[in-house]
Amino acid sequence: MSRPKIAILGAGYGGIMTATRLTKELGMNEAEITLVNKHNYHYQTTWLHEPAAGTLHHDRTRMSIKDVIDTNRINFVQDTVVSIDDANKTVKLENGELTYDYLVIGLGFESETFGIPGVKDYAFNIRSVDTVRKIKEHIEYQFASYNNEDNPSEGMLNIVVAGAGFTGIEFIGEMADRIPELCADFDVPREKVRLICAEAAPTVLPGFDEELVEYAVNLLERKGVEFMLGTPIKEVTEDSVILEEEEIKADTIVWTTGIRGNSIVENSGFETMRGRIKVESDLRAPGKDHVFIVGDCALIINEEINRPYPPTAQIAIQQSFTVARNLKTLINNGKLEAFVPEIKGTVASLGKGEAIGKVGNKKLYGATASAMKKIIDNRYLYLLGGIPLVVKKGKLKLF
Ligand code: FAD
Numbered sequence: 001m002s003r004p005k006i007a008i009l010g011a012g013y014g015g016i017m018t019a020t021r022l023t024k025e026l027g028m029n030e031a032e033i034t035l036v037n038k039h040n041y042h043y044q045t046t047w048l049h050e051p052a053a054g055t056l057h058h059d060r061t062r063m064s065i066k067d068v069i070d071t072n073r074i075n076f077v078q079d080t081v082v083s084i085d086d087a088n089k090t091v092k093l094e095n096g097e098l099t100y101d102y103l104v105i106g107l108g109f110e111s112e113t114f115g116i117p118g119v120k121d122y123a124f125n126i127r128s129v130d131t132v133r134k135i136k137e138h139i140e141y142q143f144a145s146y147n148n149e150d151n152p153s154e155g156m157l158n159i160v161v162a163g164a165g166f167t168g169i170e171f172i173g174e175m176a177d178r179i180p181e182l183c184a185d186f187d188v189p190r191e192k193v194r195l196i197c198a199e200a201a202p203t204v205l206p207g208f209d210e211e212l213v214e215y216a217v218n219l220l221e222r223k224g225v226e227f228m229l230g231t232p233i234k235e236v237t238e239d240s241v242i243l244e245e246e247e248i249k250a251d252t253i254v255w256t257t258g259i260r261g262n263s264i265v266e267n268s269g270f271e272t273m274r275g276r277i278k279v280e281s282d283l284r285a286p287g288k289d290h291v292f293i294v295g296d297c298a299l300i301i302n303e304e305i306n307r308p309y310p311p312t313a314q315i316a317i318q319q320s321f322t323v324a325r326n327l328k329t330l331i332n333n334g335k336l337e338a339f340v341p342e343i344k345g346t347v348a349s350l351g352k353g354e355a356i357g358k359v360g361n362k363k364l365y366g367a368t369a370s371a372m373k374k375i376i377d378n379r380y381l382y383l384l385g386g387i388p389l390v391v392k393k394g395k396l397k398l399f
């Protein structure tokens with residue numbers, strides 16, 4: 001009898017961990033597992049603010065997929081998913097086609113533009129190794145060009161970050177550290193550079209602990225960050241952002257106003273909310289017995305507050321354990337388990353050696369929070385590839 005085919009789309013946190021967990025749950029002859037990813041490497045999205053600012057080389061955030069999966073058990077296909085035809089259980093790839101009996105969709109997120117004019121054309125986003133390399137190179141080019149211009153443009157050294165959510169704040173923390181280095185490298189006076197964060201809500205990190213937010217804002221303002229709160233960006237042009245009552249000249253605009261699910265999912269006919277599928281409790285797509293969703297493509301509701309859980313790597317990783325177990329059960333005709341997220345906390349970095357966080361009821365600040373963030377990063381590497389991967393790719397210097 002032929003083995004059932006499991007196709008996993010995307011090798012981010014959700015996808016690669018599902019593949020790895022499946023090799024532990026299933027016997028050699030129980031299923032044929034295929035993992036598809038655009039690149040031949042897995043990158044850690046949660047570190048991308050660092051290479052974006054240039055405080056960490058992008059190679060530190062990525063690793064060869066074949067080095068971390070069991071290639072005897074998982075067939076890795078490097079290709080780009082174009083669309084999913086679930087009626088025919090087929091995935092169209094840029095260079096071929098794939099059929100499946102069971103599907104796991106883990107294609108991650110896209111930057112949410114809310115249809116604001118100019119964002120797609122003129123703003124950068126923190127999405128992948130490819131997009132963050134561009135940010136770093138662009139900023140360095142702006143600094144390198146400055147002293148070569150007779151009349152530098154008004155916004156040449158202005159960096160505007162749209163949105164003060166966790167992504168925006170973590171990037172600003174790194175950028176605030178990087179600017180003095182760039183100024184020294186390219187002989188640019190610090191006062192010529194502006195780092196501005198425009199946030200629509202009346203506060204930074206809306207909904208997060210007020211004391212921790214105050215700590216973050218004070219620290220970042222001391223490092224020269226200018227916050228503009230209650231100021232939604234209405235439009236982005238080639239060299240500026242347009243707010244309700246003013247225009248700020250800036251040749252670098254980094255867009256971090258939230259995310260939506262990968263558009264391939266909704267374009268393939270799945271019902272979505274902001275590109276995310278509201279999954280059943282067992283993480284299957286409604287009405288699709290054989291399709292599981294992991295990570296940012298899945299929408300799960302926190303029943304206590306009747307609102308979606310924020311899409312995080314923490315949840316994507318936990319979901320992969322449930323999906324792998326449920327696939328095993330499904331293949332063997334058992335009862336599927338419900339996914340119950342266990343939110344351990346949130347820690348956000350604010351640049352070198354600085355962070356804020358809440359773990360359980362405990363608030364963490366400064367060096368302790370920063371060390372905790374590195375422990376969380378290392379823990380993921382441990383789950384994926386054991387101690388060898390922690391040694392190879394981990395953040396071993398905690399303080
Ligand atoms: P991803 O990890 O984004 O992976 C998706 C994969 O699919 C990628 O490998 C991509 O290349 C691949 N892919 C996409 N399209 C295609 C295609 N068409 N064909 C083939 N392959 C494709 N969460 C936390 O819990 N803690 C944090 O500290 C944290 N920090 C963050 C910091 C930053 C800067 C950002 C941007 C996010 C952070 N998050 C954090 C959120 C977290 O990164 C996401 O929730 C998580 O990456 C979602 O995992 P995923 O598996 O759904 O997608």
Ligand code: NAD
Nearest residue numbers: 163165166167198199200201232233257258310311347348
């Ligand atoms: P977000 O939705 O958390 O924050 C986006 C921010 O942009 C909000 O504060 C919003 O008010 C603001 N905004 C929206 N439209 C705007 C506009 N037109 N002009 C100005 N501001 C505008 O999104 P994110 O920061 O991209 O994070 C995405 C997900 O990743 C979240 O679930 C987050 O929790 C997670 N994440 C977690 C961490 C961490 O745990 N350390 C780090 C980064 C991201």
